[in-house]
Amino acid sequence: MAQFTTLTSTVAPLPMNDVDTDQIIPARFLKATDKQGLAANLFADWRFNADGTPRPEFVLNQPRYQGAHILLAGHNFGCGSSREHAPWALTGNGFTVVISTSFADIFCNNALKNGLLPLVVDAETHQMLFDLIEEVPTAELTVDLATQTLTLPTGQSVTFPIDGFSKACLLQGADELGYLLNYDAQISAFEARLPARG
Amino acid sequence: MTEPQTLFQKIWNNHVVAQEVASPAVLYVDLHLVHEVTSPQAFTGLRRRGLRVRRPEKTVATADHSIPTHDRSLPIADEMCARQITQLEVNCRDFGITLYGMGSPHQGIVHVIGPELGFTQPGHTIVCGDSHTSTHGAFGALAFGIGTSEVEHVLATQCLLQRQPQTFEVRVEGQLGPGVSAKDIILALIARIGIGGGTGHVIEYTGSAIRALSMEERMTICNMSIEGGARAGLIAPDDTTFDYLHGREFAPHGAAWDAAVTRWRSLPTDAGAVYDKTITLDAAALEPMITYGTNPGMGIAITSRVPDPADVSDPTQKAALDKALRYMDIQPGHPLLGHPVDVVFIGSCTNSRISDLRLAANLLRGRKVADNLRVMVVPGSQDVKRQAEAEGLAEIFKAAGAEWREAGCSMCIAMNGDQLSPGQYAVSTSNRNFEGRQGKGGRTFLASPLTAAASALTGRVTDPRTLLEN
Numbered sequence: 001m002a003q004f005t006t007l008t009s010t011v012a013p014l015p016m017n018d019v020d021t022d023q024i025i026p027a028r029f030l031k032a033t034d035k036q037g038l039a040a041n042l043f044a045d046w047r048f049n050a051d052g053t054p055r056p057e058f059v060l061n062q063p064r065y066q067g068a069h070i071l072l073a074g075h076n077f078g079c080g081s082s083r084e085h086a087p088w089a090l091t092g093n094g095f096t097v098v099i100s101t102s103f104a105d106i107f108c109n110n111a112l113k114n115g116l117l118p119l120v121v122d123a124e125t126h127q128m129l130f131d132l133i134e135e136v137p138t139a140e141l142t143v144d145l146a147t148q149t150l151t152l153p154t155g156q157s158v159t160f161p162i163d164g165f166s167k168a169c170l171l172q173g174a175d176e177l178g179y180l181l182n183y184d185a186q187i188s189a190f191e192a193r194l195p196a197r198g
Numbered sequence: 199m200t201e202p203q204t205l206f207q208k209i210w211n212n213h214v215v216a217q218e219v220a221s222p223a224v225l226y227v228d229l230h231l232v233h234e235v236t237s238p239q240a241f242t243g244l245r246r247r248g249l250r251v252r253r254p255e256k257t258v259a260t261a262d263h264s265i266p267t268h269d270r271s272l273p274i275a276d277e278m279c280a281r282q283i284t285q286l287e288v289n290c291r292d293f294g295i296t297l298y299g300m301g302s303p304h305q306g307i308v309h310v311i312g313p314e315l316g317f318t319q320p321g322h323t324i325v326c327g328d329s330h331t332s333t334h335g336a337f338g339a340l341a342f343g344i345g346t347s348e349v350e351h352v353l354a355t356q357c358l359l360q361r362q363p364q365t366f367e368v369r370v371e372g373q374l375g376p377g378v379s380a381k382d383i384i385l386a387l388i389a390r391i392g393i394g395g396g397t398g399h400v401i402e403y404t405g406s407a408i409r410a411l412s413m414e415e416r417m418t419i420c421n422m423s424i425e426g427g428a429r430a431g432l433i434a435p436d437d438t439t440f441d442y443l444h445g446r447e448f449a450p451h452g453a454a455w456d457a458a459v460t461r462w463r464s465l466p467t468d469a470g471a472v473y474d475k476t477i478t479l480d481a482a483a484l485e486p487m488i489t490y491g492t493n494p495g496m497g498i499a500i501t502s503r504v505p506d507p508a509d510v511s512d513p514t515q516k517a518a519l520d521k522a523l524r525y526m527d528i529q530p531g532h533p534l535l536g537h538p539v540d541v542v543f544i545g546s547c548t549n550s551r552i553s554d555l556r557l558a559a560n561l562l563r564g565r566k567v568a569d570n571l572r573v574m575v576v577p578g579s580q581d582v583k584r585q586a587e588a589e590g591l592a593e594i595f596k597a598a599g600a601e602w603r604e605a606g607c608s609m610c611i612a613m614n615g616d617q618l619s620p621g622q623y624a625v626s627t628s629n630r631n632f633e634g635r636q637g638k639g640g641r642t643f644l645a646s647p648l649t650a651a652a653s654a655l656t657g658r659v660t661d662p663r664t665l666l667e668n
Contacts, residue, residue, distance in 0.1 A: 015514075015517075016517075016518070016521070017514055017515070017518050018393055018394070018493055018495075018518065020493065020630075020632045022630065022632040022633070022634065022635050023632065023633060023634075026634055026638070027611045027612060027613050027635070028612065028613060028638070030235050030236075030263075030613065031235075031264060031276070031278035031279055031281075031282055031613065032278065032282075033238035033239070033242075033281060033282055033285045034238070034239060034242065035239055045633065045634050045638060050620070050638075050639075074514060075394070075514070076393065076394035076397070076427070079393055079394065079427065079493075080329065080424075080630060080632060081328075081329050081630075082236065082327060082328055082329040082343035082344060082345055083235075083236065083345075084236070084239075084345035084346040084347060102394060102397060104394070104397060104427060105363075105397060105398060105427070105429050106329060106343055106344070106345060106429065109344070109345060109348065110345035110346075110347065113345065113347040113348075114347070163220075163222075163361065164220045164221075165220065165221045165222055165359075176347070176351060176359055177243075177247075177347075177350060177351050177354060177355070179359070180224065180351055180354070180355045180357055180358075180359060181354065181355060183215060183216055183224050183355070183357065184355075186215050186216050186224070187215055187224070187226070187252075187355060187356065187357055190215045190226055191226075191253075191356075
C-alpha cells in the first residue's frame with residue numbers, strides 16, 4: 001500500500017452532502033476485472049456531459065484546482081455501495097486526502113487500505129475550510145499524519161482523529177493482509193474449536 | 199454473574215480470534231459470499247502473492263450484478279459483462295469455490311440464494327463484497343458488506359480486521375395497517391434517522407411489529423440498514439427463523455439441527471442488556487412510503503407533500519433538497535400521488551422474493567398494466583422464478599402485460615443493460631434512488647411491491663390502499 005506521511009497541497013472543494021459511491025464512480029464502470037481505467041470515470045456524471053465533453057463548472061474541470069491532492073467534501077462522504085472502485089478512482093486522480101465531517105463506514109475502511117486518508121474535522125473547521133478555499137482558491141493545507149494535524153496557510157492548526165492501527169499502517173505503507181497472515185496459528189486454533197460455536 | 203449482552207455482542211465475542219490492545223479485532227468469518235463485480239481484483243491479489251483460499255467450503259459464489267435477465271440461451275451482448283462472468287468461473291474453478299453461476303438452477307442474487315439454500319444461519323458472521331449483505335442479519339447473523347481488499351483478506355485468512363461498532367436498537371411496536379409492509383417500515387426509519395443516522399452502528403430491530411414479520415419481510419428490513427448508514431441490521435432468531443431454515447439444503451439436519459436450534463435459542467439479547475442508542479417507531483401510524491429525492495432518506499408517506507426547500511433553514515440541507523428536486527424535476531409542496539411514471543421495476547435483493555411477487559401478483563391478477571408503461575418483474579433467484587411459475591404468478595404478470603425475466607440484480611444497479619433512459623421515472627422496489635443509479639439520468643421513486651404494482655396499473659404513483667379489496 002502507498003505510504004502516507006505528510007502532504008502539502010491545494011484543495012478541490014465539493015460542497016455537497018451525502019456524496020454516494022454511485023456518484024464517485026457510476027456502476028456502469030464497474031465491469032472491469034482489474035483496477036485500470038477507473039480514474040477517467042471519477043464523478044463521471046457530474047464531470048462530463050452526455051457527449052463526453054467536460055462540464056466546465058464542475059470543480060475537477062476547473063484549471064485552478066488541477067493538481068489538488070485534497071478533496072474537501074460535504075457531510076457523510078462515500079455512502080452507499082461497498083465498491084472499492086471509489087477510492088481507486090480517487091487515488092487514480094491524485095487524491096490522497098478527503099476532508100469531511102463524517103464518512104460512511106465501508107468507504108472509510110476501503111480508503112484506508114489504499115493510502116487515502118479520510119480526515120474528519122468538526123463542523124466549524126469544515127465551514128472555515130470551505131470559506132478559506134472560496135476566498136483563496138490556491139490556498140494550501142498541510143496534513144501531518146504523525147502529529148495528526150491539519151495546518152492552514154495562516155499557521156493555525158487543528159488536530160484530527162484516527163485510530164492508532166490505521167495510522168501506523170498508513171505511515172508505514174503496511175498492508176493489512178500481511179498482518180492478518182501472521183495470525184495463521186491462532187486462526188487454526190480457533191477453527192479447531194468451531195463445531196462448539198453458534 | 200456475566201453482564202447481560204446484546205445479540206450483537208454475543209456473535210461478536212464468539213468470533214474474535216485475537217484482540218490486541220488498541221488494534222482492531224481479528225474476526226472469524228463463517229460464510230463468505232462472492233459475486234462477479236467486487237471479487238476479480240481480490241483473486242488477482244491472491245495469485246500475485248501465491249496464496250490459496252483458506253476455506254473454500256465456507257465460500258459460495260454466484261453471478262448476479264452484470265448477468266443478463268433476458269433469455270439465457272442468448273449470448274451476453276456486453277463483452278465486459280461476459281468477461282467478468284467468465285473470470286468468476288475461472289476464479290471459482292482455480293480456487294475450488296462452489297459457483298451458482300450462469301446455467302445453475304440455483305443462480306440468483308447473492309442475498310436471495312444465501313438464505314434460500316440454508317447457508318445463512320443464526321449466530322454466524324457473514325460477509326460479501328456488497329453493501330446489502332446486511333440482509334442476512336434477518337436470521338440473527340452478523341452480516342456486513344466489505345470492499346475488495348477485504349474480500350482478498352477473507353479469501354486468504356477467513357478473517358477480517360474489524361473495529362467493534364456500537365449498537366442501535368430500533369424498536370417497532372404495534373400492528374401495520376392494510377397496504378403497509380416491511381418496506382414501508384424501513385423507508386420510514388431511514389426518513390427519520392437520515393442516511394448517515396446509523397453510521398458506526400449495528401442496528402437491532404426489536405418489538406412486536408418485527409416479531410410478527412415473516413423471514414422475507416425481515417430480510418427487506420435488514421437489507422436497507424445500510425441505507426441508514428448502518429453496516430449491519432440484526433433481528434433475533436425465533437421460531438419464525440427456525441421454521442424457515444428447517445429442511446433447507448445447507449441448514450443442519452438431524453441431530454445437528456436440534457443442537458443448532460438449542461445454540462440459536464441462546465442468541466437473543468439478554469434482559470437488561472444496554473444498547474448505545476434506541477428509538478421507537480409506531481407501526482400503526484405508518485403509511486405506504488415513497489421517496490421523492492436522490493437518496494433513500496428523502497422519503498415521505500405517500501399521501502404527504504414533497505418538502506419545500508423554502509421551509510428548510512439549514513443552508514446545506516436546503517441546497518441538497520433543492521439539488522435533488524431539480525434532478526428529479528418535481529415540484530415541492532405537492533404530493534407525488536398521480537405523478538406519471540415510465541417504468542415499474544419489481545425486483546432486487548430488497549424485494550424479489552416469492553412473498554414480494556405474491557403481493558404484486560395479487561394486485562395485478564385479472565388486470566392490465568397501464569398503456570405506454572414498461573413493467574419489469576425480475577425474480578431474485580432461479581428458485582424464486584420456478585416457484586412463481588408453479589404458483590401461476592408468472593402467468594398473472596405476463597397476462598397483465600409485465601415482462602417476466604431471469605434472476606439477477608437487473609435495473610437496481612443497471613449494469614447489465616436493464617436501465618432507465620435519461621429523464622425517465624421509475625417506481626422501483628429496489629433500495630437506492632441515487633442519481634443515475636437505475637440508468638444515467640433516470641429518476642427513481644423507491645416504494646414497496648404493493649405500491650409498485652398499484653402504480654403499474656395506473657401508470658402513475660398510486661396509493662395501493664385505493665386498489666385493495668375491502
